[in-house]
Amino acid sequence: MQPTPYEDMNLLLENIAGDIRSTLGGKLEGLYLYGSLAWGDFDREISDIDLLAVLSADATEAEIEALRGMHEELASRCPEWNDRIETQYLSVEGLMTFREKRSRIVVISPGEPLNAKDAGAEWLQNWYCVQRHGIVLYGPAVTAFMAPVPKADFVAAVRTYAMRWRTHVPHTRFSRPYQGYAILTLCRALYTVAHGEQTSKRRAAEWFKEAYPEHARTVTDGWEWRERYRDADVDHERTYEQTVRFIEFAVGRLESMSPR
Incomplete structure (x- = not known):
C-alpha cells in the first residue's frame, strides 16, 4: 500500500x-x-x-x-x-x-x-x-x-460554518494555538468561496496574504501560533483582540461575497 x-x-x-x-x-x-x-x-x-x-x-x-x-x-x-x-x-x-x-x-x-x-x-x-x-x-x-455531494452545496456549507465564528468568539476565550486555527480556517473558507474549491490551509494562507496584504501579519502570526502549540507560559489573552479583529474582517468579507 x-x-x-x-x-x-x-x-x-x-x-x-x-x-x-x-x-x-x-x-x-x-x-x-x-x-x-x-x-x-x-x-x-x-x-x-x-x-x-x-x-x-x-x-x-x-x-x-x-x-x-x-x-x-x-x-x-x-x-x-x-x-x-x-x-x-x-x-x-x-x-x-x-x-x-x-x-x-x-x-x-x-x-x-x-x-x-x-x-x-x-x-x-x-x-x-x-x-x-x-x-x-x-x-x-x-x-x-x-x-x-455537489460542489455548490459544499461551498455553501463552508460559508455557513465560517460565518458562525463571529458569534462563537465573544463567548469563548481561545488558546493561542486555537486562535491560529481560527485564522487559518477562515483564510481557507474565503478561498473556497472565492474559487469554488477547497485547498490546504497553507495555500489558502498564502492566497489570503496576497489578496488582503493589510492582514498578512495576522495570518503569519496565526501560522506561527499553530506551529508552536507546544509552547508553555503563553499569554493567550495578549493575542485575543488581534484574532477577534481578524475574524470580524473575514466574516465581513464572506458576507459580501457571492459563492461561485
Whole structure:
C-alpha cells in the first residue's frame, strides 16, 4: 500500500488499517484517508491524520470499547501521533442518508477522546472532502456508499460554518494555538468561496496574504501560533483582540461575497 509519498506514513497507515480490521472484523466495509496527507501540503510536525471508516452497521458498545483500547494502544506504540489521528466510524446507511437523517457516529479527534454521538448534514464538508480527495486504504471507492455531494452545496456549507465564528468568539476565550486555527480556517473558507474549491490551509494562507496584504501579519502570526502549540507560559489573552479583529474582517468579507 503506497497511498502517500512518505514511506513511514504508508507503513503507519497500513498498521492502522490492520488494527481497525482486527478490531472490527468483517464489519469494516471501507477505510479512507483524507485531509492534508491525501491532497498534499502535509506537515508531519503539526498535521493530523484524517480517516473515515465505513461500517456495515452502527458500532456496538462492545466495539466502541474495543476501538478505545485499540486507539490507546496505538498512541502508546506511536507516541508522536498521540492525539493526532482523527477517525470517524460511520455505518454505510449513515453515510448514505446523512442529509436526510441523523445516525450514530463514533469519533476520535485531537482534544476529543473516542466517543459516540449523532451525525447529520453538518458533516457534509467532511464527506465532500472524502469524495473529492479521499484515498482508498481498504474497500471500494467511497462513492459506493454515498451519493455525490455537489460542489455548490459544499461551498455553501463552508460559508455557513465560517460565518458562525463571529458569534462563537465573544463567548469563548481561545488558546493561542486555537486562535491560529481560527485564522487559518477562515483564510481557507474565503478561498473556497472565492474559487469554488477547497485547498490546504497553507495555500489558502498564502492566497489570503496576497489578496488582503493589510492582514498578512495576522495570518503569519496565526501560522506561527499553530506551529508552536507546544509552547508553555503563553499569554493567550495578549493575542485575543488581534484574532477577534481578524475574524470580524473575514466574516465581513464572506458576507459580501457571492459563492461561485
